[in-house]
Amino acid sequence: MSKTIKVSDSVHYQLGLKGNKNDTYNDIIQRLIDESNEEFTDEEAKEFNRRVKKFENGDYSDTNKLNIEDELKKLG
Numbered sequence: 001m002s003k004t005i006k007v008s009d010s011v012h013y014q015l016g017l018k019g020n021k022n023d024t025y026n027d028i029i030q031r032l033i034d035e036s037n038e039e040f041t042d043e044e045a046k047e048f049n050r051r052v053k054k055f056e057n058g059d060y061s062d063t064n065k066l067n068i069e070d071e072l073k074k075l076g
Contacts, residue, residue, distance in 0.1 A: 010075050
């Protein structure tokens with residue numbers, strides 16, 4: 001059984017960017033769900049915690065500065 005869901009034009013566009021050539025939107029959404037359910041490895045958790053501590057201490061060397069206006073323009 002299939003269901004229809006409503007998404008904004010922006011979400012539709014972003015989902016399309018996440019897909020591969022022959023992916024359906026169902027494939028893309030399922031992959032995103034699967035990825036969101038994955039747990040960090042111990043090494044990944046250590047690295048993320050290291051970066052968070054640096055950020056909390058004012059060291060932004062592991063971050064990128066983005067211009068929100070530019071990013072919104074990319075989304076259309």
